[in-house]
Amino acid sequence: MKNIRKLECSDVPFYNMVRNECCEFLHDPTTYTLPEAYKWYFNNNNPFFIYEINNEMVGYFRTSNWKSNSCYIGMDIHKDYRGKGLAYDAYKLFFKYLNDKFGILRFYLEVLESNTRALNLYKKLGFEQMNSYITKHNVNSLIMGLK
Helix, strand or coil, X not given: CEEEEECCHHHHHHHHHHHHHCHHHCCCCCCCXXXXXXXXXXXXXXXXXXXXXXXXXXXXXXXXXXXXXXXXXXXXXXXXXXXXXXXXXXXXXXXXXXXXXXXXXXXXEEEECCCHHHHHHHHHHCEXXXXXXXXXXXXXXXXXXXX
């Protein structure tokens, strides 16, 4: 059974572990300590969500830039579950979840151009490139929207 739920304080160790494992694919490649992750949790204004399969945490979804009917999204998956084709169905479920719970109709994301695995997934999901820019870490980032 697949489930999406809001990230809770007790999930912070899992979130931090996965975030640090995935940092090379993120716009901010910094790794964080657990105390720093708790500080982030209590100061974060954008909801994050846990993705579970059969009550096992598989990954989490990030959200940001909430507008009346749109937001930016992203997902990080625990290393034991990567490369198994889970992200496509997870994103489809997340789109429905955000639409049903919050009325979100438009989805955007940013992806590092070098992250070809994620880029291929986003294209398969129907995202199209809208813009690009060079990050402060001097890599190319693509801004994509779901058509």
